[in-house]
Amino acid sequence: MQFTAGGLVVAGSSLPQRLLGFLDAVLRGIGQVMLQGNSYTGLLFLAGIFYNSVLFGWAALLGAIASTVTAIFLGSDRSEVQAGLFGFNGALVAIALLYFLEPGALAWAYVVLAAAFTTVVMVALLRLLGTWRVPALTAPFVFTTWVFVLACARFGRLQTTAVLPTAGLPKAATVEGIVTASTVAEGLFSGIAQVFFQGNAITGAIFVAGLLVSSRVAAGVALAGSCAGLLVAWGLGAAEPAIRAGAFGFNSVLTAIALGSGLFAPRAAAAAYTTLAVVVTAVVFAAMSAALEPLGMPALTSPFVLVTWLFLLAGPLFRQLRSGGGAG
């Protein structure tokens, strides 16, 4: 066993060593929610969630464990398991389902089933999207959450909570809805906390600390992404409570991390490209939240997934985004 940047590498195979290796994979999985395969980052993310809610802390841990165990049981690639690739969708789906469903023994069993299913969706998308070398991102979480929450409409023993209707997203710029410095300050960090469904600025600050452990660039672009989402929403007249809660921020945070952490050549065109993606993500969030309103479903991170897929697909065909591309 040796320590490396970002976590443990377990060489031996005694039971304690294997348990430590498993714990490392689970924590990296929680870190992968913001694309960081780093178990210390995952630990800080978990701390941030527990700070806001003990229920969601346990949910994240259980979800990451269930989806990772499924991957191991079915014989997934070991290096992918160890990098946390099968933990992040399970963690997110578990928080989301316990956010929308009344807790209970059946609800927890339902969460485990959903988390296990995310692993199959993840592997299916790895194969499908591998054709274009595009990652699955949080698409398995989005798809699984929509399915398992919608299904409750037919199942009398699984009750949805009152929070389900997309509260806080009215179209309004009323007198009481004036954006102030406190809106901006709170919205900036809440936007980062909302990546894990946590509407708490302190939790957002702990998440930034978690990103800093892994990559200073990632922490910087995450804050810039949250800020950009907030400014777009403010400029176009979104409702103040939604801005304060970070509703327009979390998808832009993820797009910023995915595209802005050194993927493209450091050039004006690449900066403009990433900015366009982050701004459009906030617009797509507004659109998805409106499109799903008749079903009472939240947009989750679908705007991040859609926009990042498009910009990753298109990227290689734009000469100005490649190293040395200016000469072409």
Next chain:
Amino acid sequence: MQFTAGGLVVAGSSLPQRLLGFLDAVLRGIGQVMLQGNSYTGLLFLAGIFYNSVLFGWAALLGAIASTVTAIFLGSDRSEVQAGLFGFNGALVAIALLYFLEPGALAWAYVVLAAAFTTVVMVALLRLLGTWRVPALTAPFVFTTWVFVLACARFGRLQTTAVLPTAGLPKAATVEGIVTASTVAEGLFSGIAQVFFQGNAITGAIFVAGLLVSSRVAAGVALAGSCAGLLVAWGLGAAEPAIRAGAFGFNSVLTAIALGSGLFAPRAAAAAYTTLAVVVTAVVFAAMSAALEPLGMPALTSPFVLVTWLFLLAGPLFRQLRSGGGAG
């Protein structure tokens, strides 16, 4: 001309021989609704439909003929035509449209148009999904039926029947909705009959006989799939009339046949994988039926298609599902 397992092989090219070969392709097409390229199976399926409804019997035959003729006319691969690959979506779309539309000369012409269109969708999906060696399943039927039923909202001469609103799927576990032994017995066979839109347990039993002719394994997993869908719905508190009608069963039946008929290595992981797929299919059915409620559209076999695609895509990447994979 020679007889082979599952039907005729027509070597000659006289008119009666060609007609017999065509009839064989049409019957295999009806068998392919449950993934059995066997004309005796198709004949028994047709008998089961006629037993419940003469109208739907003729619809199935007409639809399978129209889509098969389209494939022959456009010059599809002959071995694929002969295997019934272009019949099953036409048969299903014809039954579905005559289930949802008031009958009449225009409705029958509309059915023929829709059945012909399923052949184009089928070939398009064969080419698209061939990239990952994944079959089209009943996706052409689902897409075509949704399109042709939805379109009636704009066409004054095509009236939809009163059955269209997804009746029988309320969220309930009321006093009168207690699941009894008769619910289970009826639901088990109705779940198989519903693959062809037939809510009739005797028809379901005839379908099982049809499967037995082709494959004892297929008949067994079909019953197990219907049972699993029923148990999931019962356990999560679905409404008794929906369980009795087999509404939660038919998609699980198809998923069970597609994944459980010897595709994976005979090992615990493969059994768990197929069981997960069958259980998730029932959840996805509940979700799709809720998602389509604002449009008044039924889920059809979309849950089977979605879940089976995901599990087929992911399958090859799981070591424990491959022969000899345990050693890897």
Next chain:
Amino acid sequence: MQFTAGGLVVAGSSLPQRLLGFLDAVLRGIGQVMLQGNSYTGLLFLAGIFYNSVLFGWAALLGAIASTVTAIFLGSDRSEVQAGLFGFNGALVAIALLYFLEPGALAWAYVVLAAAFTTVVMVALLRLLGTWRVPALTAPFVFTTWVFVLACARFGRLQTTAVLPTAGLPKAATVEGIVTASTVAEGLFSGIAQVFFQGNAITGAIFVAGLLVSSRVAAGVALAGSCAGLLVAWGLGAAEPAIRAGAFGFNSVLTAIALGSGLFAPRAAAAAYTTLAVVVTAVVFAAMSAALEPLGMPALTSPFVLVTWLFLLAGPLFRQLRSGGGAG
């Protein structure tokens, strides 16, 4: 600099030459809305739009410029830029947004953002669909317009106009809705005008002139497509005002141009195949307009995109559509 069929080829690189080359690419982009990479066609299309509405004329020009400039700035393939591949989605999205949004400085900025985004979607689809050698068609326009109009539901500073609910598409064949010769004559040309959102038969006639400049076959099949869409709608009992306005025509026009301009071998099967596609396009338009009604969104050219993708995907696998295929 030399003149070629369909526009300019600019060899030099002085500023006036580059500006002329850019203008040529923008006009070809407007021509590409009907799949004609011809700047004279684009000029006539622009004239037809200005004839009906000065606002939409400027919108089309601005949109085509914004999306083309984005492609140049990011370093797209020069021959693709010059052929107008990055102009047509921008032109359409600009007209659509100014059709659905109250005008204003913020709305125009929003239009530029949307037009720039269409270029990224276009390149992403070029890469995705290139796997099967299928073109992107107007999918970037459809996706971007849906997103940017839906998003306004959350943005207080962007107001949608009253036209948004899909007016004129009731299910009706009432007394006042009798189809007459004037309905047919007006609907025929309006169906072509509606490709650019212009409900004006004279504009439609100018568009036909634009097509004639580029290709007599394209002009002929465009008229035939508009006629076919109109006849399907009439035959199935669509509302007279919708038929007169060309609502059922414009998607069939585009499908007819895409599939009927010499793509397949000149044979009965190919004619039947294209006819099936054009007829189904009118049905899919009815379906999409009904499916999007709960969201208040229009179908735009999504029926053309969906149907043409399916028929292009399937085409190569049908022997009777290939040259010399009859012998196979």
